[in-house]
Amino acid sequence: MAFTKKTVRDIDVAGKKVLMRVDFNVPLKDGVVTDDTRVRAAIPTIQYLKEQGAGIILISHLGRPAGTGFEPAFTLRPAAEKLAELTGYDVKFIEDTYGDEAAAACAAVKPGDILVLENVRFLKAEKKNDPAVAEKLASYADIFVLDAFGTAHRAQGSVVGPAAYIPAVAGFLLEKEVDTLTSIFAEPERPFVAIVGGSKVSSKIGVLDHLIDSADTLIIGGGMAYTFFLAKGYSVGTSLQEPDWIEAAGKMLEKAEAKGCKILLPIDNVVTDDFAENNVIETVDSDKIPDDRMGMDIGPKTVELYCDAVKGAKTVFWNGPMGVFEKDAFAKGTEAVARAIADSDCTSIIGGGDSVAAINKFGLADKMSWISTGGGASMELVEGKALPGVEALLDA
Ligand code: ADP
Ligand code: MG
Numbered sequence: 001m002a003f004t005k006k007t008v009r010d011i012d013v014a015g016k017k018v019l020m021r022v023d024f025n026v027p028l029k030d031g032v033v034t035d036d037t038r039v040r041a042a043i044p045t046i047q048y049l050k051e052q053g054a055g056i057i058l059i060s061h062l063g064r065p066a067g068t069g070f071e072p073a074f075t076l077r078p079a080a081e082k083l084a085e086l087t088g089y090d091v092k093f094i095e096d097t098y099g100d101e102a103a104a105a106c107a108a109v110k111p112g113d114i115l116v117l118e119n120v121r122f123l124k125a126e127k128k129n130d131p132a133v134a135e136k137l138a139s140y141a142d143i144f145v146l147d148a149f150g151t152a153h154r155a156q157g158s159v160v161g162p163a164a165y166i167p168a169v170a171g172f173l174l175e176k177e178v179d180t181l182t183s184i185f186a187e188p189e190r191p192f193v194a195i196v197g198g199s200k201v202s203s204k205i206g207v208l209d210h211l212i213d214s215a216d217t218l219i220i221g222g223g224m225a226y227t228f229f230l231a232k233g234y235s236v237g238t239s240l241q242e243p244d245w246i247e248a249a250g251k252m253l254e255k256a257e258a259k260g261c262k263i264l265l266p267i268d269n270v271v272t273d274d275f276a277e278n279n280v281i282e283t284v285d286s287d288k289i290p291d292d293r294m295g296m297d298i299g300p301k302t303v304e305l306y307c308d309a310v311k312g313a314k315t316v317f318w319n320g321p322m323g324v325f326e327k328d329a330f331a332k333g334t335e336a337v338a339r340a341i342a343d344s345d346c347t348s349i350i351g352g353g354d355s356v357a358a359i360n361k362f363g364l365a366d367k368m369s370w371i372s373t374g375g376g377a378s379m380e381l382v383e384g385k386a387l388p389g390v391e392a393l394l395d396a
Contacts, residue, residue, distance in 0.1 A: 003179045005393040006169040013054040015111055019141035021158050023148035024060035024079035033082045041373050045147045045171035055109035057140055058116045059158050067124030080116035089114055098136050106140035120158040127156050134161020147171025150374035152389035163392035170393055180349055180370045181381040185214045189314035197222030198320025201245045206383035208252050217262045219306050221298050221322035225266050234287050239295040268299030281329055297323025298333035307340035316341050319352040334358050342367035351378035
């Protein structure tokens with residue numbers, strides 16, 4: 001599916017003031033940005049707008065402040081400084097968002113200028129999508145650009161609001177994210193192998209359901225595999241399990257069969273006797289998990305099976321680790337699958353906070369075709385939902 005909304009390429013921005021919603025929700029430690037991925041991701045659009053001669057006003061949220069005014073732990077100043085450092089551009093920051101100071105600073109923006117306003121969430125009304133917030137923000141500029149993919153699934157004032165007042169288009173990051181994550185349902189190069197892991201079936205049911213419609217093979221790993229085992233009548237010991245979701249898991253297996261999507265479940269598992277101490281670590285077949293053992297990772301036979309499936313794929317979508325990868329003893333399955341994807345020529349698309357963290361931990365990020373910058377937003381797209389932020393933009 002091609003992107004169906006207007007982008008910055010489709011609108012004349014020269015000499016105009018552009019209000020651009022970015023996702024500068026970066027992790028901070030002692031006022032320093034510890035991971036600048038999200039700032040980097042916004043640069044192509046900022047660069048384009050600057051080169052076109054637009055004056056740029058950047059807005060974003062950061063963290064979860066109370067919404068009752070300025071809080072030093074949530075200031076966007078470090079993100080603005082990071083943008084200046086990464087681009088070499090002169091970036092002005094102002095400690096105000098909705099007040100007279102912000103209005104005056106926006107009024108003074110000239111073509112090529114970059115101004116960053118303070119955290120939009122210092123005012124509670126922002127999250128509630130109060131029209132007064134949207135109208136205020138829109139009054140600062142001629143054009144609205146949404147490039148904050150990570151918050152595009154939230155119908156909040158600074159995301160969806162300005163589009164009601166000024167022409168609203170997408171930035172390059174938003175366009176690429178939506179295009180990439182919807183392409184796996186529209187025209188994936190086949191075979192298309194989807195890999196879903198992580199902790200719970202309940203949080204991924206929509207993802208599984210939609211992937212079964214499109215994938216040739218669906219690989220299941222992580223904690224959610226045990227609820228599938230219960231659906232197949234295996235016992236799972238003390239492994240993570242969701243009794244209320246056994247029926248849903250069984251339905252997924254039936255749906256996959258009906259749709260001709262092959263499902264792969266672990267054939268062996270690395271189990272332990274205690275989540276905290278991990279005194280005993282052993283490998284057991286999936287139909288032989290002892291009552292006092294907990295599944296923590298896929299076993300070596302499963303690794304081989306899954307890596308073979310990845311090797312034969314032209315497109316791979318991956319969300320959710322294969323085991324408790326945060327502990328080295330249970331990271332092997334996730335690492336092996338990540339390496340198989342990295343070593344393959346397939347188009348590889350990765351979504352989900354922990355999956356991305358795992359890939360970064362193994363140093364494989366630059367071997368993937370696309371790593372989504374948005375956890376929740378990417379999952380909603382993969383569930384087949386429309387994102388409110390994208391819906392609000394002008395149709396192409
Ligand atoms: P993502 O953020 O990539 O969408 P999730 O949040 O769904 O992934 O799941 C990640 C979590 O799943 C990790 O914290 C990991 O430790 C946990 N997990 C993986 N396998 C197991 C397992 N066998 N038992 C318990 N937790 C698991
Ligand atoms: Mg997660």
